[in-house]
Structures are given as C-alpha cells and as structure tokens.
Amino acid sequence: MSTGPAPLEVSARGRGRPARYSRDDLLALVVAVFNERGYEATSMEDLARASGLTKSAFYHHVSGKEELLGLAVERALGALSAVFDGVATPGERPVDRLQDAIRRTAEALLAELPYVTLLLRVRGNTEVERSALARRRAVDARLAALASEASQAGEIRGDIDPRLVSRLLFGMVNSIAQWYRPGARTSADEVVLAVVTLAMEGLGAQRS
Amino acid sequence: MSTGPAPLEVSARGRGRPARYSRDDLLALVVAVFNERGYEATSMEDLARASGLTKSAFYHHVSGKEELLGLAVERALGALSAVFDGVATPGERPVDRLQDAIRRTAEALLAELPYVTLLLRVRGNTEVERSALARRRAVDARLAALASEASQAGEIRGDIDPRLVSRLLFGMVNSIAQWYRPGARTSADEVVLAVVTLAMEGLGAQRS
DNA sequence: CATATTACCGACCGAACGTTCAGTAATCAT
DNA sequence: ATGATTACTGAACGTTCGGTCGGTAATATG
Numbered sequence: 308m309s310t311g312p313a314p315l316e317v318s319a320r321g322r323g324r325p326a327r328y329s330r331d332d333l334l335a336l337v338v339a340v341f342n343e344r345g346y347e348a349t350s351m352e353d354l355a356r357a358s359g360l361t362k363s364a365f366y367h368h369v370s371g372k373e374e375l376l377g378l379a380v381e382r383a384l385g386a387l388s389a390v391f392d393g394v395a396t397p398g399e400r401p402v403d404r405l406q407d408a409i410r411r412t413a414e415a416l417l418a419e420l421p422y423v424t425l426l427l428r429v430r431g432n433t434e435v436e437r438s439a440l441a442r443r444r445a446v447d448a449r450l451a452a453l454a455s456e457a458s459q460a461g462e463i464r465g466d467i468d469p470r471l472v473s474r475l476l477f478g479m480v481n482s483i484a485q486w487y488r489p490g491a492r493t494s495a496d497e498v499v500l501a502v503v504t505l506a507m508e509g510l511g512a513q514r515s
Numbered sequence: 516m517s518t519g520p521a522p523l524e525v526s527a528r529g530r531g532r533p534a535r536y537s538r539d540d541l542l543a544l545v546v547a548v549f550n551e552r553g554y555e556a557t558s559m560e561d562l563a564r565a566s567g568l569t570k571s572a573f574y575h576h577v578s579g580k581e582e583l584l585g586l587a588v589e590r591a592l593g594a595l596s597a598v599f600d601g602v603a604t605p606g607e608r609p610v611d612r613l614q615d616a617i618r619r620t621a622e623a624l625l626a627e628l629p630y631v632t633l634l635l636r637v638r639g640n641t642e643v644e645r646s647a648l649a650r651r652r653a654v655d656a657r658l659a660a661l662a663s664e665a666s667q668a669g670e671i672r673g674d675i676d677p678r679l680v681s682r683l684l685f686g687m688v689n690s691i692a693q694w695y696r697p698g699a700r701t702s703a704d705e706v707v708l709a710v711v712t713l714a715m716e717g718l719g720a721q722r723s
Numbered sequence: 724c725a726t727a728t729t730a731c732c733g734a735c736c737g738a739a740c741g742t743t744c745a746g747t748a749a750t751c752a753t
Numbered sequence: 754a755t756g757a758t759t760a761c762t763g764a765a766c767g768t769t770c771g772g773t774c775g776g777t778a779a780t781a782t783g
Contacts, residue, residue, distance in 0.1 A: 343638075533780070753756085
C-alpha cells in the first residue's frame, strides 16, 4: 500500500525517487508565472525558482518552455470547445442557444481561468502559438455562427451585424480574464449572471 | 548651449544630414511591430530592420526599448484620459454621461488603436510598465465612478454591482483592440454605434 | 572652401537566454 | 545487499539579447 491512489501522482511511478510535483501541479504553477510576468518575459530560471527546483532539475520534468505553453493552451481550448457539447441541442430557439453559449463560455473561462488567460494572450510567434490561434479562431467561428442563426431567426436585434455582435459580446466575456481573481468578493456565479444579463438586456434600468 | 526646451526633437533640425524618419513616424513603425510580435518578443534588431536602419543607427534616434514603450503608452493614456474632458459636463444625467464615456472611450481607442492596443497588453515588469498600469487604473476608476453615479441615481439597472457593470462594459470596449483593423469592411463609426447600443440595450430584439 | 552638426555603419561587449550533459543522491523491487 | 529506476545537481554550451563605441559619410551654414 503506497501513500495513496492520488490521481495527480504522475511521477512516483513504481520505483525510483518520488517527485516533488505531479505534472498537473507543475503546470498550474508554471501557468501562474506565465500570467504574472507574461510568457515571453518568463525565463526557465523563473519557472524553476518558482517550483523550488534548479533549472536542470526542472528540465528533467518538462521538455522545454514551448511544451508548457502547449499543454496550457490545450487545456484552455479543450474547455472552450466543450462549451458546444451542451449547446448543441437542436430543438431550442437560436437565441437560447446563443445565451447558453455565452453563459457556458463564461463558466469555462472562470473554471479554467489561468489557462484561458494565457491562451487569450498568445500572439503567434511559434508554431505552437499559431496552432492555438487557429483553434481559437475555430471556436470563435462557431460562436459567431450561433449569433448569425439567432439574427436570421429574428430573435436578436437585426440592426447590428451579427459578426460584430459576436465579437463584442464574447470580447466582453473574455475580458473577465483580465481582472477576475478567485477568492475575491465577487463570486464566479455572480460574474456569470452579470455578463449574461448585460449581454441580453444591456445596462438600462430593469423593465417590469 | 542647448536651444532650451526641446520637447520633441525630431530630425531635420538645422544643420547636418537629414534623417529618414521623424520621431513620430518611427514610433508608429515601432508600435506596429510591438503589436505584431508582442513587446517582450520584439528585439531591437527587429525594430531596426523594420525601419531599414542598422541597430546602431536605430540607437542614434532612440535611447532604448523601454523609452519607446513609454512614449507609446503615454500617447494612449493621453487619449483615454481626454475622454473625460468632454464628459465632465455636470448638468447632464449620470446615465448620459456614462453612455458618453463609453462612446468616447471607444472612439479614442479606435483613433489611437495601435497605441491603446499596446497599452492594454502591458504587464508590469518594468517601472515604465508599472507606471502605465497605475495611470490606467486611475482611468478605470473614473469610469467606474460614472457607472456608480448612474446606478445610485437609479438610471441603470440596480441588480448588478456597478463596479461589475463598469468592468464588463469597458472590457467589451477594450476588446475591440483585439480584432479591429482599419480599412476592413466594418467602419469605426459602425463599431462605436454597435458597442454603445449593445452596452445600453443588449442584444435583445429592438423594442418599439 | 572649411567647419560644425547630424546620420549612419560595423564590430563588439557583458549578460541573460534556453538547453544539454555527465554525474550523484535517493528510493523501490527483488 | 544489489540493481534498476527516478530525482536532482553544477557546470557548461551556443545563441541572442540590449546596448556601446570609434569612425565615416552626408549635409547645412558661414
């Protein structure tokens, strides 16, 4: 009987010296530093120091800086893509599906906040980054399609190009990553409710 | 003896060989590269190559990388701060002043798009960046105050914390910098109208 | 023309970068 | 205890970074 069947235990596989971190924990730590300093401005020594390892010990666990970025944005893209798994119900009204997509996107962003934050800052300098940008564009296109369907069905306002609507609304959702910190006064649920409400009704006084 | 206060010493100043670029043109060129590659990922040689100069010739015109960032964010912050010059009319209803601030912020962002884009990506690694972040927080606080006043006056919906309203709405405005490119199909005026309309009324179908 | 002034170049510097590697210490199965 | 396996160390590697310097070419003034 070992110390426990902890699923996060990745390294202590059978024999050998046990590792200080699981790969998931290490990734979480790394992404936090990426988000604080910025990916490009973060050196491998910064990451090693944050984990309490030397640079070479750190390299024993990861293959390089770009792999870490790839793992992080992969996780973010997985969460954002999964938004459509729940939205795909074809029976509903298009406007309800759009609202659902807004709510689920906000929820996914908040649930995977550090990873999505990092994804939203990717510029496209390396192949990993360009691939992430492409996958992100695909997600955006699916969201824009939902807005377009709702517009054609006459269920949302028709005086604004639905592509513009989609960009602005999901831009509002994504902007959450720039200021929200878990543990603060405002709860995640509160934020989700606020962003959905503002998206649907705007800031005008409530109507009876 | 120096000629006294030389605020923006350009180039073709009196005698000597004429320069290829004015400082403003050089800054515009530099900011474009910063926005494409990201500030940290841009090397001084990248900037020199983009201007057609050698690295050392480039250094003859600017004191360093950080000065360029400082000049750029200064310009962005000036434009964003100037938003309040027109909003300050105290007679108006708070909600009208808030709407005005949204519109003028969007206009300023679009008018100084590359500079504001760069500002919005600043992380805070150097003193110049931290100072820019502080000034940006001050602007955000003034915008949040407008939302708070409108909320207390009962002129906007009261079921959402006005600080949350402010963050989300100006997050939507700022998100424009992530996709808008001048010269594309959508005009700047169109974007401003859309963002103000969505902020006030949301995406629900028009009411008669 | 001479001279002052500015624009620009090539070569270089120390530091920091991401990454590698040969070796050592710790731990588990047998 | 032994051997296999994993965790980690310290010292370096080649490269690129931001930045400097001595010198040269071009231009305006007088």
